[in-house]
Amino acid sequence: MAPPLNFIFIALFFLNIIQNGYAKKGLEAQLYEDLLYDYNKIPRPVKNSTDVLIVYVGSSLIRIIDVV
Numbered sequence: 001m002a003p004p005l006n007f008i009f010i011a012l013f014f015l016n017i018i019q020n021g022y023a024k025k026g027l028e029a030q031l032y033e034d035l036l037y038d039y040n041k042i043p044r045p046v047k048n049s050t051d052v053l054i055v056y057v058g059s060s061l062i063r064i065i066d067v068v
Contacts, residue, residue: 046053 059060
């Protein structure tokens with residue numbers, strides 16, 4: 001007895017999703033890989049490589065008004 005046509009379509013649909021999901025990387029992973037492709041972690045902006053490097057990060061809100 002042949003399986004119902006709906007079952008075949010559902011099986012093909014899920015196989016396609018599984019194949020595409022595992023074969024392709026997400027956009028975030030691709031961007032991360034592209035940005036850090038040739039990145040070298042060894043060089044640091046200090047004279048002694050054992051020195052601690054303190055990095056300050058700040059942010060501010062800026063209100064931009066269109067002046068016409």
